[in-house]
Amino acid sequence: xxxxxxxxxxxxxxxxxxxxxxxxxxxxxxxxxxxxxxxxxxxxxxxxxxxxxxxxxxxxxxxxxxxxxxxxxxxxxxxxxxxxxxxxxxxxxxxxxxxxxxxxxxxxxxxxxxxxxxxxxxxxxxxxxxxxxxxxxxxxxxxxxxxxxxxxxxxxxxxxxx
Numbered sequence: 001x002x003x004x005x006x007x008x009x010x011x012x013x014x015x016x017x018x019x020x021x022x023x024x025x026x027x028x029x030x031x032x033x034x035x036x037x038x039x040x041x042x043x044x045x046x047x048x049x050x051x052x053x054x055x056x057x058x059x060x061x062x063x064x065x066x067x068x069x070x071x072x073x074x075x076x077x078x079x080x081x082x083x084x085x086x087x088x089x090x091x092x093x094x095x096x097x098x099x100x101x102x103x104x105x106x107x108x109x110x111x112x113x114x115x116x117x118x119x120x121x122x123x124x125x126x127x128x129x130x131x132x133x134x135x136x137x138x139x140x141x142x143x144x145x146x147x148x149x150x151x152x153x154x155x156x157x158x159x160x161x162x
Contacts, residue, residue: 011083015065015106022064023088025158026067027053027081027151029069043121044129060155073097077107084111089158093118093153098133108138116154119144 029049032039037048054065068079076094083090090113097104098119108115115138122145123130136142141157143150 004020022062023090023159024064024066025091025155026068026079026083026087027067027078027091027093028076028083029067029093030076030097031096033068033093034071040079045120047148050147052151056151056155059152063155063159073101076137077103080104080107080111081117084113087113089113089155089161091118091154091158092116092135092139093120093151094135098123098135098136099130102134105134105138108135114140114158116140116157117142118150118154119162120147120150121145126149 021050033049036044037046037051045150049067049069050161051063057065069077070076070079076097080090084107090111092108092115094101094104098117117133117135117139119142123133124144133142143157146153
């Protein structure tokens with residue numbers, strides 16, 4: 001029921017306003033991950049990442065998801081610096097740099113945004129040189145061995161932070 005004030009204006013019942021924060025999450029994929037869908041399909045599957053990313057964006061409509069891939073270590077570091085103070089979460093699959101890049105680990109330590117490390121394969125069931133991640137200690141957490149679903153798990157973990 002609407003009331004009129006002394007000034008003959010309508011007074012509307014109070015509306016409950018709920019603001020939904022849209023989280024900004026970027027997925028950063030490292031070397032050779034541009035070849036997903038064709039590269040070692042017995043290990044990485046036959047789904048192209050771009051196709052999987054479209055599914056993720058449809059599923060997480062209230063999340064601003066973006067994607068970046070580079071085979072160049074410095075470009076990955078630059079993207080971490082660029083997004084590490086403006087985004088709510090970063091999902092990082094550094095590929096082979098996981099096991100070798102002190103510089104990427106340092107870049108993760110230098111930013112404020114939480115980073116979740118993701119690996120499509122179980123790095124602990126592969127060659128021994130893959131068992132050590134230089135990046136993991138700098139990250140909020142690590143997910144390995146669940147295929148592309150690991151990216152979804154990482155998104156869910158970041159959304160729980162909200």
